[in-house]
Amino acid sequence: MTLQRPRTLEVENLNVRFSRSNGVLHAVRDLSFHVEPNEILGVVGESGCGKSMTALAIMDLLSGRAERRVDSLKFRGEDIARVSGNEMNALRGDRMAMIFQEPMTSLNPVYTIGDQLEEVYLRHRDATRTDARTRALSLLDMVGIPAPRQRMRQYPHQLSGGLRQRVMIAMALMCEPDLIIADEPTTALDVTIQAQVLALLKQLQREFAMAVILITHDLGVVARMADRVLVMYAGEIVESGPTQQIFAGPCHPYTQGLLRCMPAASTPGQSGARLGTIPGIVPSLIGEMTGCAFANRCPHAFDDCRHGTIANMAAEADHAYRCLLPAGQSLSNFYETSK
């Protein structure tokens, strides 16, 4: 079945750059990945590794200061890398939607919840105000907001962060998109609310049979939610594969480090497992990178790691990593060498 349907998203060599006084900052470098219909793709990595820039680049929402370069950006089989602003506008909010990290500021403070929900439906559908209202009410109900009729008339500041994020989810679902990009949708929320919102997201993803890119730096969230995972480091993908395989046999030393840093008490599947710290600092993103970006922090690094380009290696069919080490460098091995 999945083979006949075109992939929801197929990205080839995505770059995001900022021109700065001290050189060109490469926020995202040569990123290639895809999203299947009906799957949740988890994207993890430390702060500043380019997760948000990737998301905004796909949606074509980068600020004027950022420059996007991409070989091809296929959405449902069609290349949207070079379509006009109007065509992109027609897709955004309709076929692809986004949920942002900051529920407190992502809604316009001066318009009602109802107005902001209905707006996106009226924009993309040939619908009456009544249709839009009915649709908004049913979605507010679906995302678990009690008394939706009253909420429709309220303003963002009258809602808690958790409720506002539910409103954002409802807004993203108004036109039943094929792809939702959720950029750290729960980071700003309380732990208990986080779990509820994530459960809701997963349930709705199944119900609407849509693709979701879930950006997070919480490995627990990835383990529980994602079908496949991308691990990002310094603007690059260092490892990608099915969630079970990544957690059972991480191949890249960075992924291994991330997993090792997960709090011991929290087995995958529990929330609150934030990334711990790996010794060393992220390399500067300014200028060209030679060799492996992680080399300066990697306990296994040898001379070759610092030169040339590092090719992707296949650990298993769908599991790739960018490292010179052969697959099978186990976690225990990693512990020993790093001591």
Added chain:
Amino acid sequence: MILFVLKRLFSAFLTLLVVSVLIFLLAHLAGDPAIAIAGKESTAEDIARIRVHYGFDRPLIEQYFAWCGRALSGDFGRSYHYQQTVSDMVMTRLPITLTLGVSALCFALAISLPLGIFAAIRPNSLIDRISLVIAVVGQAMPTFWFALVMIVFFGLTLRWLPISGNASWQNFIMPTIALGYFATPALMRLTRAGMIDALESDYIRTARAKGLGHASILFKHALRNVMIPVVSVSAVQFGAMLGGSIVIEQIFALQGIGWLSYDATVRSDLPVVQAITLIIAVFYVLLTLAADLINALLDPRIRIG
């Protein structure tokens, strides 16, 4: 909303109370009003008689309440100098100044809103540069000087516009520009800065993620947020313009409240000065109140606390 309005009305009332006490006291501290009325060549008996006649011998608090009571019923007494009631004098002058103030504010907004918005959409563009020049010049140039330049150029050299009096609407053109230009820089920079902030805000990013068009993003989502501080500052600028009109009305011989207040001050015409000061104060309070109410309509966070 009702509670909000009541609160604002109450604080406006308190402000007016304090202001009225100050106006009353200042007038009495400025010198003996009896001497001002009697004139320089009067005898001590004359002054004493006048003092009793006008009630200046009674306790201050009593005089204050009597003055307030009369003021509330629109009776500000008679001018010491002109044989007219103060309220008649003020009422004939007030429309001129209000016309000038309103048109100057409209002029300022008509210039600063479009320029500020456009400059924000295209920072560093030609329009942005031009508006910066307008703002800097407006800030650096004294209003009276600008008014004189206009008189020389449009009035005397080109003979396009009348330079004095208030006979027709054309008399208001130059004063309006002179006074309005004074308020333009502040309003323009506020609009530009507010618009730039708004366009970079998360809710505008959300609006773009919804696929909304430029017009909707700019005029529906951004502008309403930008207008909130602009309304407050417009009210302050309008108040400042009422003050600024003293100079402008002198220059253009536009005989409004500003002109009258200068005339009355020079002649120590106390009741007139008091009435004008009180009226200007009332306008300030009403303007702030109006700005608060407009903002409450624009911004639900003010309305529904």
